Amino acid sequence: KAGVTQTPRYLIKTRGQQVTLSCSPISGHRSVSWYQQTPGQGLQFLFEYFSETQRNKGNFPGRFSGRQFSNSRSEMNVSTLELGDSALYLCASSWQSGSSYNEQFFGPGTRLTVL
Amino acid sequence: GIQVEQSPPDLILQEGANSTLRCNFSDSVNNLQWFHQNPWGQLINLFYIPSGTKQNGRLSATTVATERYSLLYISSSQTTDSGVYFCAVVPRKDSNYQLIWGAGTKLIIKP
Numbered sequence: 142k143a144g145v146t147q148t149p150r151y152l153i154k155t156r157g158q159q160v161t162l163s164c165s166p167i168s169g170h171r172s173v174s175w176y177q178q179t180p181g182q183g184l185q186f187l188f189e190y191f192s193e194t195q196r197n198k199g200n201f202p203g204r205f206s207g208r209q210f211s212n213s214r215s216e217m218n219v220s221t222l223e224l225g226d227s228a229l230y231l232c233a234s235s236w237q238s239g240s241s242y243n244e245q246f247f248g249p250g251t252r253l254t255v256l
Numbered sequence: 257g258i259q260v261e262q263s264p265p266d267l268i269l270q271e272g273a274n275s276t277l278r279c280n281f282s283d284s285v286n287n288l289q290w291f292h293q294n295p296w297g298q299l300i301n302l303f304y305i306p307s308g309t310k311q312n313g314r315l316s317a318t319t320v321a322t323e324r325y326s327l328l329y330i331s332s333s334q335t336t337d338s339g340v341y342f343c344a345v346v347p348r349k350d351s352n353y354q355l356i357w358g359a360g361t362k363l364i365i366k367p
Contacts, residue, residue, distance in 0.1 A: 174354065178297075184342070184357040197354060229297050233355075244289065245355060247299035 143168065145234050145248035153254045159220040162251045166213050166234030172196075173215040174245065175207060178229040187230075190215050191237070219253075227255045258283045258347040262358035269333055270366050277328040277361045279343030287346035288319055289355065290328050294339045302328070302341075333365045 146165045154160050166173050174197075175187040186199040190209035207217040213234075219226055229250045235243040259282040269275055279288070290302040303310050303317040305326065310317050314334075319326040330337055340362050344355040 176355075183359055184344075184355075186354040189354065199354070231297075231299060243287065243353070244301070244304040246301055247291070250297045250299075252297065 145232060145246055147230075147232050147248035147251050149251060150249065151252050151254075153256060154222050155256050156222055156224060158222050159218060160222060160253060161216055161218045162230055162232075162253075164215045164217075164232030164234075164248055166215070166232075167246055170234040170236050170246075171213050172235045172237060172243070173209060173213065174233045174235070175215070175217050176231045176233065177201075178231060178250075179225075179227075184231070187217065222255045224255050226253065228253060258285070258345065258350070258356055260343060260345055260356055260358040262341075262343055262361050264361060265359065266362045266364075268364045268366065271333055271335060273333050273365075274329070274331045275333060275363065277330070277341050277343075277363075279326040279328070279358055281324050281326075281343075281345050283324070284348040285321070285324075285345040286348050287355075288326055289344050290317055290326070291342045291344065292337075292339050293342060293360070299342070330363075333363075335365045335367050338363055338365045 172191045174189040178184045189197040193209045204220045209215045231250045232248045233245040235245045261280045288306045292300045305319045307321040314331045316329045340360040342360045343358040
């Protein structure tokens, strides 16, 4: 079974631009969560999508948004990029949502650099 | 909210050595996972272990839920074991059901 895939793997953008990252979950998984990892803040939860609906959201500004398609693939978008948005963005998939017993599986990440 | 503390923060060992990594959490959890993040950033699932003991090759893990800690054992370390080891939990009382992460243990295995 193929794992979680994320594209692109690396991105370089300049301040003020916007960016879209993509995540394809493990086949059969319907929940996709996004996390941001920075050296200073560690791993932080951005949001979760299940059946094309945002189920949960972390404490990030509205510049961070996402969506999920009917095939469970998810995209996240960051508008008006700031230097502090430079980070590794990780996507995780799990079988279901709304349960604390789910095991999450992670993709390889997208490393975003904002200049 | 729940606190997740990992120790030690850094660990340097010679190849072949054994190690024990610890994760303490401040409240009851329904989910606890151990991950290995390799130098390229990939998070690799090691164990899903909210309680009990599991083994997978040279790695094993034990979670004592009543005492709110988990241990990850690595035996006969290899250089490929280098990286950062994370413990992440889902608190029992959390309606978001999302992982709360420790700060990680950075492991360096020298040849």
